[in-house]
Amino acid sequence: MHNSSAFIQIRRLTRRYLEGEQPRRIFTDLDLDIERGAFIALLGPSGCGKSTLLNLLSGIDLPDAGLIEINGCSLTEMNEAERTRFRRRHIGFVFQFFNLIPTLTVEENLFLPLELNGLISAEQRDRALELLDHVGLGERRNSFPERLSGGEQQRLAIARALVHGPLLLLADEPTGNLDAATGTRILELLLKLHRQAGTTIIMVTHSQEVAGRADRILTLDAGRIQELAR
């Protein structure tokens, strides 16, 4: 599993939380390599640390020990500001509960990562609006998120996560809060965009069906990560 040229390298990763005064281990000495452009499904029972792993990969959480390197950049050696800049530029996030900004319109939610990255040229905006058309929300660009259905909100969240061309897309149960048909359409959309842009995707899911569409299936349980044979 060790590959020094891997796009993502995780070495001896340890994370624990304090529950009251008792430390609770999420994982200890976790090792993982992920190659560029892969679509990884991450399975595991609730509370096993899947979301924690995504948070560590995005740099919004820090490990107690170990190393995370993405595209040759050591996330664990960066300070807070550097991690934030790295995340802003190279990572897209899709959440189970969409987490759109309620006070921004559809279009503004979409432009948010571009503006944060200073990519606000007319060309970038046109490309972003194309993406919006692509996810079927071109007509809703001036609506506020609360006016959208769950499926529409998640399509917008996916467009927002990809609009600035990130290297890595982290998706935390993106279909978990949607009905089966909508969930399937969201998954198709993600796969299509993944194929077009070649973005690496790590997706947390409980669905075997979703996992079945991934390049690799990893399971996290009792602090250990295993790859399921396909």
Added chain:
Amino acid sequence: MTPLFWRALARHPLRHPWQLGLAILGIALVVVAVDLANASARRSFALAMERIAGQATHRIVGGVSGVAEAQYVQMRVEQALRPSAPVVTGYLPNADRPGQLLQILGIDPLAEAPFRHPAADLSGADFDIRALLINPAAALLPEALGEAVTVQHGEQRFTLHRAGTLRGPELDGLIITDISTAQTLLGMAGRLSHIDLILPDGAAGERQAEELRTKLPPGLRLERPDQRNQALADLSASFSLNLTAMSLLALIVGMFLIYNAMTFSIVQRRSLLGLLRALGVSRRELLIGVLGEALLLGLAGTLLGGVLGLWLGSALVHLVTRTINDLYYVLSVREFFIEPIALAKGAALGVLATLTAAWLPAREAADVPPGAALSRAHLESGWRASLPRFLLGGLILLAAGGLTLIFSLSLAGGFVGLFLLMIGCALLTPPIVVGLVGLNQRLTARCGLLARMANRDVARHLSRTGIAVAALMVAFSATVGVGVMVDSFRGGVAIWINDLLNADLYIAPAAIENGNHRTETLTPAALTALRNTPGIAAVSTYRAISVDLDGRPVVLIAVDLAPASQAGYRLIEGDAEAAWRAFQSGEAILISEPLAYRRGLSVGDELELPTDQGVRRFTIAGVFLDYGSEHGRILLHRAGYERYWHNPTVGSAAAFAAPGENLALLRERVQEQLGPMQSLLIRSSRAIQQRTLEIFDRTFTITQVLRVLAILVAVIGVLSALLALQLERAREFATLRAMGMTAREIGSLVLLQTGFMGAAAGLLAIPTGLLLASVLIFVINRRAFGWSLPLTVEPGLLLETLALAIGAALLAGLYPIWRMARTRPAEALRVE
């Protein structure tokens, strides 16, 4: 409702002690806001009056110089008028403690027993009251004054030695001496302040009083002490009313604070409340539960408010007492007294205000759907849907306030109108904020994402921001309103006094004020010397005395005015030339604007004045602009004064220098000429103007304190509103962090938002404050004091208000930003 239900609700505030503290502090401030200091001053006034009056049912009073002692002897001996007791009373400064006035009460120890408790009680204590008779320097002193005290009268100092101790806070600042000692101290040889009498109750007493009235020589009157005390107490009623108005303002802002604190605690517990609903707790039970919690908070806040009130009240009572001393009458009692009724009033208001302010949050809690948290969007869309109702409600209240001001003629009606206008403006705030956000959108479109988000956030979170902006707006509009009123007042007074005091030098005995008239006068020799001093071109003379108009004291000034002094009086009614001509005869008077307003008098009317020759009618020749006394002043030519009063004295004089005369040298010359004859104060008009404005500024110190209190409460209100908002948006901020926004950028977002809120509050506070100022100037001041003021707006004050409002809002945003920066986004995202 089960104990577990209560426990589920109650554990939250107990686990958030800071928040609990904030809510209790808000309620406490409401309780404090109720005029505790004011109540204390009223109480100390009543005590001061009581300790003079004692058990007396009636008293015989005289004119300017009191009652001749011989008349007392005659009544007691020849008419066997008993029980009767002579009283000499007045105020003298403590020579060793500048600023402390001591009340001298001179009594006859032999006649005293039936009248005053302190003396009666003390006779059996560690001294013999008769010691006062033997030693002219003996006095009964309060413990705090030590073994001896030195008082000052003009240039003279007298040291009094302790012959006994007065105990108890109600006797603070009181010195009891024998009557002859008091006469010496106060310069009232052979005169009494009044004669106390105890007449029987009922018809027999009335008959005796009537009989006595017919026997009294001209110039003496029989009156009941309580009537006089009431008249004196009424003197400062409008000042007290203004304090009460400021306290009510703090109450409104305090209610905003309680609302915010309660809303905050509901927001935090929304999921718990939803869960309780899912478990079968009814809407009504939740409503009662939250209101019950508010009631407990109200009680705790009231308790704290009582303690804080006692502390703050004892600090403020000095300010209130000082102002009353400056403007109305002398209060030597400076201890803080609080009556249980004032505390009970505060407690009732505290609990009532809490329950009223908690009603909407409690409804919000009861509306939480079972099992699920009520979405922000749902809550906010409810608020947006209510905007037309806010608009309509605000406009209706503004109209009602306006109509109340137009159609009511009383001061209370003026205050009701004022508060309707204030609440109307507060209701209009949320719709106007939404409008401002719309206007601001174009501007922020060019300022980048953060500005755009911050601007829109204000309107999108209206349920939180609207209330906070309204609270800030009310507090700062009060700042503008009161500030403009004070500036206008000060400007008016400065112009008035500049016109009035146009002489070069003012000469008066080194006297203290006793009531509203001076006890010391210029000697005729000194006056003649002044007129004959080389370099003096003209002299005006003044004598101020207190006359009773329907039981209320009004200042009558007998004047002999040089033409230039005459020009200093601005006649606002009546033909000036004809008025002054009639005035010179001594049969016509000029009255001040407040007196004309209060009594509905105008030129041509007649006014009955009690003179030393009985009651006389004087024609009103003109009405002059005057800020000297809210109770009115009467100007009478000296010729008339000498004709009807047997008192040819002059209280003070104004001197005009001959052209080209060096004023400093002239002053020295006057001092040289008059100094050997009498101890005098020779002051320039500038010095008197300065002194007047000093007193003016001191009067409004208490107003400033209450203004600061209102702003403080508003800032705490904004802080709790922002905390509620920050808590609700924790996941939104965490998402932004996950997308790559730094904590600093999110901090900037919150600061921009609070800055915008502050700016909106500041901008709205300016027109609202100007409206408030107009009502204060043209309605409240007119009805309370009877004078008209020019409306003067200092642009600096408006800019300062805007800056302060933005500053206060930014300040209130710092803690939420600090908290937000400490929140780990991973944690916030995990809680889904």
